[in-house]
Amino acid sequence: MSPETRLGAWEAIASYRAIRQFADRPLEPDHLRRILAAGRRAASSKNAQRWDFVVCSDRAHLRELSAVGPYADHVAGAAVAIALVTPDPHADGVALSILFDIGQAAGFMEIAARELGIGSCPATVYDQALTRRLLGYPADRWCEYMLSFGYPADPGTLTAPLRPGGRRPIEQIVHEERW
Numbered sequence: 001m002s003p004e005t006r007l008g009a010w011e012a013i014a015s016y017r018a019i020r021q022f023a024d025r026p027l028e029p030d031h032l033r034r035i036l037a038a039g040r041r042a043a044s045s046k047n048a049q050r051w052d053f054v055v056c057s058d059r060a061h062l063r064e065l066s067a068v069g070p071y072a073d074h075v076a077g078a079a080v081a082i083a084l085v086t087p088d089p090h091a092d093g094v095a096l097s098i099l100f101d102i103g104q105a106a107g108f109m110e111i112a113a114r115e116l117g118i119g120s121c122p123a124t125v126y127d128q129a130l131t132r133r134l135l136g137y138p139a140d141r142w143c144e145y146m147l148s149f150g151y152p153a154d155p156g157t158l159t160a161p162l163r164p165g166g167r168r169p170i171e172q173i174v175h176e177e178r179w
């Protein structure tokens with residue numbers, strides 16, 4: 001995709017949707033680097049950057065990773081899955097801001113990907129033991145989420161009209177001064 005055909009940030013945000021069906025082709029290396037750079041650039045509480053990104057693109061590995069949760073099937077067909085690894089959020093002294101931080105990193109990655117015509121979807125990890133075994137991170141780390149990335153199987157899904165009612169109305173969400 002040439003720079004001229006890339007979306008701006010607002011267009012990428014406004015058209016963002018979860019994509020779970022991916023074309024069977026790898027990500028261009030520059031595109032993957034951009035996605036990872038976007039995660040790295042995310043802000044974090046006290047700039048602690050308590051995250052590591054495990055990048056998986058081997059098809060057999062991706063198939064195994066699709067078993068980490070009941071809604072992780074899309075990982076099997078992704079071009080790349082990026083596991084967001086943090087300190088164990090349940091451990092003493094680990095602030096809950098860790099989850100806000102990786103949410104920001106994930107959002108940056110997803111929007112950077114969308115700008116490049118790459119779809120993405122989170123997968124919530126339910127089976128910590130399996131995930132730990134498949135990814136091999138240290139015992140004091142945790143993986144609550146991974147993200148699938150890939151060019152969409154149907155490129156039209158990126159530009160299809162948004163589902164009506166897909167988000168709560170803004171008037172319902174926004175409160176002025178007080179709830």
Ligand SMILES: Cc1cc2nc3c(=O)[nH]c(=O)nc-3n(C[C@H](O)[C@H](O)[C@H](O)COP(=O)(O)O)c2cc1C
Nearest residue numbers: 016017018019020069071072074121122123124166
């Ligand atoms: C924290 C979080 C966890 C999610 N976990 C999963 C998941 O395990 N499997 C999945 O298919 N989608 C998952 N999603 C994607 C949501 O289902 C999706 O963002 C939501 O339904 C809105 O979809 P839309 O943008 O296509 O309207 C998750 C999203 C978030 C933000």
